[in-house]
Amino acid sequence: MSTLAIPTSPAAAEDPEVPIDALLAAGRERRRAGALTASAAFGTRAMLKLRHDPKQLVDSAAIPILFTVLFTYLFGGAISGSTGDYLTDLLPGVLSMSIAIVTMYGGGRLAQDVRSGAFDRFRGLPVWRGALILGGLLSDVFRYLFASAIVLGLGLAMGYRPDGGAPGVLAAVVLVVAFGLSLSLLWAAVALAVRDSAVVLSIANAVLMPLSFASNVFVQPSTMPGWLRAFVDVNPLSHVASAARDLMNDTGDAGADVAWSLIATAVITLVCAPIALRLYGRQS
Amino acid sequence: MTKVSSDGDHPAVEARGLTKVYGENRALDGIDLTIPRGQVFGFLGPNGAGKTTTIRILATLARPSGGMVRVLGHDVLTEAQAIRARVAVTGQFASLDEDLTGYENLLILGRLQGLPRAARRERADALLAAFDLTGAAGRPVGGYSGGMRRRLDIGASLIVTPDLLFLDEPTTGLDPRSRNQVWELVRRVAAAGTTVLLTTQYLEEADQLAERIAVIDSGRIVAEGTSAQLKSRVGSSTLHIRLLDGEQRPQASQILAGALAGTVQPAADPLALSVMIATQPDATDTGRLVGHAMTRLGEAGVGIAELSLGQPSLDEAFLALTGHRTGPATTDHEEPQA
Numbered sequence: 315m316s317t318l319a320i321p322t323s324p325a326a327a328e329d330p331e332v333p334i335d336a337l338l339a340a341g342r343e344r345r346r347a348g349a350l351t352a353s354a355a356f357g358t359r360a361m362l363k364l365r366h367d368p369k370q371l372v373d374s375a376a377i378p379i380l381f382t383v384l385f386t387y388l389f390g391g392a393i394s395g396s397t398g399d400y401l402t403d404l405l406p407g408v409l410s411m412s413i414a415i416v417t418m419y420g421g422g423r424l425a426q427d428v429r430s431g432a433f434d435r436f437r438g439l440p441v442w443r444g445a446l447i448l449g450g451l452l453s454d455v456f457r458y459l460f461a462s463a464i465v466l467g468l469g470l471a472m473g474y475r476p477d478g479g480a481p482g483v484l485a486a487v488v489l490v491v492a493f494g495l496s497l498s499l500l501w502a503a504v505a506l507a508v509r510d511s512a513v514v515l516s517i518a519n520a521v522l523m524p525l526s527f528a529s530n531v532f533v534q535p536s537t538m539p540g541w542l543r544a545f546v547d548v549n550p551l552s553h554v555a556s557a558a559r560d561l562m563n564d565t566g567d568a569g570a571d572v573a574w575s576l577i578a579t580a581v582i583t584l585v586c587a588p589i590a591l592r593l594y595g596r597q598s
Numbered sequence: 599m600t601k602v603s604s605d606g607d608h609p610a611v612e613a614r615g616l617t618k619v620y621g622e623n624r625a626l627d628g629i630d631l632t633i634p635r636g637q638v639f640g641f642l643g644p645n646g647a648g649k650t651t652t653i654r655i656l657a658t659l660a661r662p663s664g665g666m667v668r669v670l671g672h673d674v675l676t677e678a679q680a681i682r683a684r685v686a687v688t689g690q691f692a693s694l695d696e697d698l699t700g701y702e703n704l705l706i707l708g709r710l711q712g713l714p715r716a717a718r719r720e721r722a723d724a725l726l727a728a729f730d731l732t733g734a735a736g737r738p739v740g741g742y743s744g745g746m747r748r749r750l751d752i753g754a755s756l757i758v759t760p761d762l763l764f765l766d767e768p769t770t771g772l773d774p775r776s777r778n779q780v781w782e783l784v785r786r787v788a789a790a791g792t793t794v795l796l797t798t799q800y801l802e803e804a805d806q807l808a809e810r811i812a813v814i815d816s817g818r819i820v821a822e823g824t825s826a827q828l829k830s831r832v833g834s835s836t837l838h839i840r841l842l843d844g845e846q847r848p849q850a851s852q853i854l855a856g857a858l859a860g861t862v863q864p865a866a867d868p869l870a871l872s873v874m875i876a877t878q879p880d881a882t883d884t885g886r887l888v889g890h891a892m893t894r895l896g897e898a899g900v901g902i903a904e905l906s907l908g909q910p911s912l913d914e915a916f917l918a919l920t921g922h923r924t925g926p927a928t929t930d931h932e933e934p935q936a
């Protein structure tokens with residue numbers, strides 16, 4: 315068996331120990347990566363990309379900071395009289411809304427991926443077609459936790475004191491992140507369909523802005539006109555915000571909104587995941 | 599006791615009446631192709647001819663619109679996963695993650711190929727060393743040169759040595775040194791028993807690497823054969839000549855056509871013309887023929903400014919094989935995105 319190297323540079327030419335022929339001969343054994351292994355590999359890839367390019371986290375930081383500070387000081391005083399009181403109602407809502415909005419950047423990145431040569435290489439591998447999307451959700455979890463930590467940190471610094479304590483806050487974060495992941499799948503489906511990150515972000519904005527502002531995050535629906543109130547009442551983000559509020563402030567009647575939030579999360583997931591899978595496997 | 603692979607007899611690629619239609623555009627218009635195992639097969643054609651489309655279909659990344667296609671004995675429509683397990687593609691455009699280092703790129707692909715941790719590390723190290731990328735292994739690919747990316751991209755296709763490797767224009771845009779490295783690599787891969795399907799726009803490249811060549815134009819195969827067979831149809835060399843006086847071009851044409859028994863093409867430059875010279879049984883005969891033609895020109899009083907003898911360009915080969923130039927129909931081609 316030859317052990318010649320390709321003489322690609324003086325250094326390599328002088329080093330006949332690099333055995334490309336042996337390398338090729340030795341590499342014929344084929345294994346199959348299972349669905350979980352492949353998803354973990356894509357998850358690692360997404361986390362490595364975050365590590366090499368932490369700028370990707372700027373979006374996930376800027377929105378929570380902006381919303382928490384802006385809405386607390388700008389409207390907080392005007393609506394409730396004092397920031398501390400207002401935060402009790404506002405902060406869980408801002409948490410829900412921030413995570414919901416941050417979800418769209420994952421879709422934007424997937425659309426970029428789809429247009430790159432890397433996507434063809436991945437699709438040409440004999441791995442489960444959901445692995446890339448599932449792996450991407452891993453870095454999404456990280457981003458959502460990161461954004462949650464920012465909202466909570468700022469809230470605590472500005473005087474928010476959750477009556478639910480650590481367990482209540484934790485439960486709310488889990489609920490909000492789970493809802494965020496279902497939205498991730500929605501944007502994944504959109505990204506795979508339109509394959510253009512600018513378009514994904516526009517579509518996501520067009521959906522998320524009404525969901526965020528026509529919700530009970532900032533204002534009690536009782537003060538709204540009837541038609542708007544009807545929308546606010548079915549808006550899943552209202553239910554997620556209410557559930558987070560109940561859990562974090564330990565109001566004692568979290569049940570219904572938590573259930574609604576979980577149902578909304580499940581429905582969005584069950585609708586979007588199969589669509590995203592189909593679109594991923596689609597051969598152009 | 600070695601296990602005999604049951605599909606050893608299947609050709610690497612078998613396509614019958616393969617078509618691919620994009621809207622009104624027939625990107626592939628009835629391709630019939632058989633590629634035997636264990637050789638380098640060249641797919642030669644100008645931009646927009648359908649090379650990438652063919653490779654994408656063979657690699658199960660795109661669906662054929664019609665026809666039968668089997669890769670390593672498996673149907674592309676019904677047995678895509680079996681094909682994916684055994685082929686690798688290095689596409690025309692880099693398939694690497696720019697943010698990640700070369701090493702990380704290979705590790706992730708190794709994991710996706712099911713290699714255990716120790717094995718994928720060892721494989722990544724060995725590939726990087728063999729491809730002269732050890733020094734750059736820890737740097738993000740975004741900072742690599744074109745040649746380094748190409749090598750890493752080919753390396754990424756060899757994490758598990760494939761039975762069939764597709765290389766789509768592997769040297770387009772590379773400097774001559776990097777091109778030679780890629781050529782050497784292709785030879786090694788083929789010598790190791792992997793069938794290679796390589797597309798190229800350069801006749802010279804196909805000639806250097808491929809045992810058999812198919813020439814594709816507007817989605818159809820217009821010629822197929824060994825390099826020698828094609829060359830005997832194209833003419834092995836082309837004489838480019840530039841005159842001192844454009845008035846003498848018709849006269850020079852006539853003399854050259856007679857003396858070289860070849861097709862004379864006037865060039866866009868009013869002073870220049872080129873002659874395709876048929877393959878001679880003995881290579882020294884070409885020189886003798888040209889010498890004779892020059893003597894005749896001199897005797898007729900035709901002054902020569904420049905003279906060169908070279909391999910036919912793809913344009914010239916096309917003209918000879920198809921009777922038309924690699925014309926405007928393909929020059930407005932834009933590279934498709936995915």
Ligand SMILES: Nc1ncnc2c1ncn2[C@@H]1O[C@H](COP(=O)(O)OP(=O)(O)O)[C@@H](O)[C@H]1O
Pocket residue numbers: 598620623624625643644645646647648649650651652931932933934935936
């Ligand atoms: N995804 C696509 N959508 C529409 N047309 C395409 C697509 N891919 C390729 N084509 C068209 O098919 C033809 C062949 O393209 P291609 O296979 O890329 O050629 P080559 O690789 O030989 O340059 C071209 O006319 C090109 O415009």
Ligand SMILES: [Mg+2]
Pocket residue numbers: 646649650651690766767
């Ligand atoms: Mg191409």
